[in-house]
Amino acid sequence: xxxxxxxxxxxxxxxxxxxxxxxxxxxxxxxxxxxxxxxxxxxxxxxxxxxxxxxxxxxxxxxxxxxxxxxxxxxxxxxxxxxxxxxxxxxxxxxxxxxxxxxxxxxxxxxxxxxxxxxxxxxxxxxxxxxxxxxxxxxxxxxxxxxxxxxxxxxxxxxxxxxxxxxxxxxxxxxxxxxxxxxxxxxxxxxxxxxxxxxxxxxxxxxxxxxxxxxxxxxxxxxxxxxxxxxxxxxxxxxxxxxxxxxxxxxxxxxxxxxxxxxxxxxxxxxxxxxxxxxxxxxxxxxxxxxxxxxxxxxxxxxxxxxxxxxxxxxxxxxxxxxxxxxxxxxxxxxxxxxxxxxxxxxxxxxxxxxxxxxxxxxxxxxxxxxxxxxxxxxxxxxxxxxxxxxxxxxxxxxxxxxxxx
Amino acid sequence: xxxxxxxxxxxxxxxxxxxxxxxxxxxxxxxxxxxxxxxxxxxxxxxxxxxxxxxxxxxxxxxxxxxxxxxxxxxxxxxxxxxxxxxxxxxxxxxxxxxxxxxxxxxxxxxxxxxxxxxxxxxxxxxxxxxxxxxxxxxxxxxxxxxxxxxxxxxxxxxxxxxxxxxxxxxxxxxxxxxxxxxxxxxxxxxxxxxxxxxxxxxxxxxxxxxxxxxxxxxxxxxxxxxxxxxxxxxxxxxxxxxxxxxxxxxxxxxxxxxxxxxxxxxxxxxxxxxxxxxxxxxxxxxxxxxxxxxxxxxxxx
Numbered sequence: 001x002x003x004x005x006x007x008x009x010x011x012x013x014x015x016x017x018x019x020x021x022x023x024x025x026x027x028x029x030x031x032x033x034x035x036x037x038x039x040x041x042x043x044x045x046x047x048x049x050x051x052x053x054x055x056x057x058x059x060x061x062x063x064x065x066x067x068x069x070x071x072x073x074x075x076x077x078x079x080x081x082x083x084x085x086x087x088x089x090x091x092x093x094x095x096x097x098x099x100x101x102x103x104x105x106x107x108x109x110x111x112x113x114x115x116x117x118x119x120x121x122x123x124x125x126x127x128x129x130x131x132x133x134x135x136x137x138x139x140x141x142x143x144x145x146x147x148x149x150x151x152x153x154x155x156x157x158x159x160x161x162x163x164x165x166x167x168x169x170x171x172x173x174x175x176x177x178x179x180x181x182x183x184x185x186x187x188x189x190x191x192x193x194x195x196x197x198x199x200x201x202x203x204x205x206x207x208x209x210x211x212x213x214x215x216x217x218x219x220x221x222x223x224x225x226x227x228x229x230x231x232x233x234x235x236x237x238x239x240x241x242x243x244x245x246x247x248x249x250x251x252x253x254x255x256x257x258x259x260x261x262x263x264x265x266x267x268x269x270x271x272x273x274x275x276x277x278x279x280x281x282x283x284x285x286x287x288x289x290x291x292x293x294x295x296x297x298x299x300x301x302x303x304x305x306x307x308x309x310x311x312x313x314x315x316x317x318x319x320x321x322x323x324x325x326x327x328x329x330x331x332x333x334x335x336x337x338x339x340x341x342x343x344x345x346x347x348x349x350x351x352x353x354x355x356x357x358x359x360x361x362x363x364x365x366x367x368x369x370x371x372x373x374x375x376x377x378x379x380x381x382x383x384x385x386x387x388x389x390x391x392x393x394x395x396x397x398x399x400x401x402x403x404x405x406x
Numbered sequence: 407x408x409x410x411x412x413x414x415x416x417x418x419x420x421x422x423x424x425x426x427x428x429x430x431x432x433x434x435x436x437x438x439x440x441x442x443x444x445x446x447x448x449x450x451x452x453x454x455x456x457x458x459x460x461x462x463x464x465x466x467x468x469x470x471x472x473x474x475x476x477x478x479x480x481x482x483x484x485x486x487x488x489x490x491x492x493x494x495x496x497x498x499x500x501x502x503x504x505x506x507x508x509x510x511x512x513x514x515x516x517x518x519x520x521x522x523x524x525x526x527x528x529x530x531x532x533x534x535x536x537x538x539x540x541x542x543x544x545x546x547x548x549x550x551x552x553x554x555x556x557x558x559x560x561x562x563x564x565x566x567x568x569x570x571x572x573x574x575x576x577x578x579x580x581x582x583x584x585x586x587x588x589x590x591x592x593x594x595x596x597x598x599x600x601x602x603x604x605x606x607x608x609x610x611x612x613x614x615x616x617x618x619x620x621x622x623x624x625x626x627x628x629x630x631x632x633x634x635x636x637x638x639x640x641x642x643x644x645x646x647x648x649x650x651x652x653x654x655x656x657x658x659x660x661x662x663x664x665x666x667x668x669x670x671x672x673x674x675x676x677x678x679x680x681x682x683x684x685x686x687x688x689x690x691x692x693x694x695x696x697x698x699x700x701x702x703x704x705x706x707x708x
Contacts, residue, residue, distance in 0.1 A: 215491060215556070218479075
């Protein structure tokens with residue numbers, strides 16, 4: 001078997017396409033980090049510049065039916081009062097005003113209306129923000145005039161920060177931090193599945209395309225060959241994970257603020273719960289074994305990797321289907337859909353990994369799901385061996401499931 | 407490498423194979439003895455490849471026994487078998503050396519030994535400079551040499567060659583013939599699966615000929631010819647061939663070649679004397695011979 005592993009691993013490592021596939025997610029992640037960092041910086045600068053230019057140059061009018069807008073604030077910002085809503089709108093249309101704000105008599109329930117010269121599409125239209133802030137600041141001024149408690153004003157000016165402490169069975173839990181370590185297995189599973197899916201198929205379809213199956217099967221048992229291929233794919237997956245994880249870890253540790261890591265989060269602060277990590281590792285390994293075997297089997301059934309790849313979509317959709325029910329998995333883990341996903345072989349690995357990460361799994365459920373995945377994985381390995389044994393010599397023809405079961 | 411034994415190297419008894427409703431091989435029995443070159447013959451679809459695949463446990467027989475050295479074949483016996491399948495294939499995108507070493511190790515050689523043998527083989531067949539090139543970059547003829555190398559590198563005591571000369575160029579065909587002879591000299595047993603009768607006549611000690619999945623002929627070349635064929639007189643001539651209903655009948659006639667079957671009680675000498683004095687006939691060859699395997703094959707399949 002070592003001969004197979006050696007051959008399969010090294011021939012993949014020698015291929016440019018393997019390294020392109022391995023490095024591309026890392027490059028994408030780094031590019032996204034970079035874009036986000038520079039976008040935030042640039043957006044902040046632009047907003048500040050825009051606000052400054054806006055207050056200095058724009059001609060703005062307002063009409064206040066609510067009586068809540070502070071006259072001092074209006075005067076400070078050089079905003080002039082219009083005689084009526086209609087007059088304000090007409091002034092904008094004629095070009096006499098750059099913008100006109102109309103405050104209805106019940107701004108708590110009705111919208112503030114802004115009429116302005118078109119300045120193109122923006123995620124943060126400056127006039128909208130200005131109109132809303134004017135009313136908010138007026139309300140805060142009113143409250144601060146009435147109250148003697150400065151905390152009230154501060155609460156209104158800035159959303160209060162929350163520090164949550166949660167308990168499970170009377171013991172303090174770490175909240176979101178506790179999901180990081182088992183959550184890494186979710187990301188690793190997802191990444192490896194996407195990166196290696198086509199490789200899984202071509203590992204056996206390639207033997208068929210190269211017409212090597214007959215020579216292999218007279219020299220080695222099908223199950224040894226398939227085991228060798230599965231182990232090779234695991235090893236290549238670990239190489240790919242390391243290729244992505246190591247540089248990413250260096251970036252995260254070297255530039256925590258720049259990549260948006262929450263303050264105070266360091267490697268040492270990530271809690272490591274052995275049970276959750278052991279379960280995550282088991283779900284990860286058995287889940288991958290299930291999908292690798294399934295796709296290796298598909299590869300052996302079809303005449304070429306291209307034809308087998310048509311079924312790749314079904315496997316990928318089945319594997320990632322639980323992501324679409326993420327909200328239920330986190331908040332309502334005992335709904336029917338989550339239960340079905342937990343015990344249905346193709347959706348079980350990712351559902352189990354997610355539930356294990358967010359802590360919505362009882363030990364009994366986790367063991368039940370693990371049992372389903374392990375049994376399914378063994379069936380998939382059996383299927384892969386049989387598909388290769390009986391399908392790999394059927395050159396140019398697809399072997400049916402019925403034929404394999406005979 | 408070989409062990410002297412009374413057990414046939416290959417022993418097939420009452421073998422039948424059915425794919426769905428179609429019976430591909432029917433009640434086939436034959437043995438192959440140690441050190442002989444054995445021909446497994448038949449037209450396309452006669453059941454030759456199915457027989458070999460079942461012998462090598464790639465297929466399960468519907469009934470019957472197929473044994474190699476007295477046992478059902480398992481991959482553990484790979485070091486003693488060199489199999490050149492009908493469907494040829496190698497890893498076309500991999501370097502020659504890696505591919506050959508991979509298969510050699512799979513056939514029981516150590517990695518270092520395999521590497522040495524591969525390099526020696528490549529030198530022998532004139533591909534010493536191609537060891538690190540990818541197979542896809544090699545010509546068809548060069549790839550065929552690599553395929554042959556993979557089959558014989560581990561010096562198998564039983565070689566099973568399924569249509570070995572199919573699509574081979576003359577250079578590689580000659581190389582293969584030399585290799586078969588070499589292996590035979592070294593005591594190896596060779597099973598040649600083919601429908602090329604001239605190769606069979608040159609190489610094989612015994613044959614089995616399949617027709618529609620059943621055994622139609624079995625034995626040494628001589629036995630088969632004696633049993634099946636009738637001796638004929640082959641003539642090469644110029645001019646006009648005279649007819650003589652008392653002496654012979656013409657079984658085949660071409661512009662300058664004819665085959666005659668003599669009647670009972672007549673000897674070839676009498677016919678030669680008659681033809682020697684025949685006007686307008688210039689005889690260049692008068693050969694009393696048995697039919698070729700090719701002729702027997704054609705007759706059988708008519």
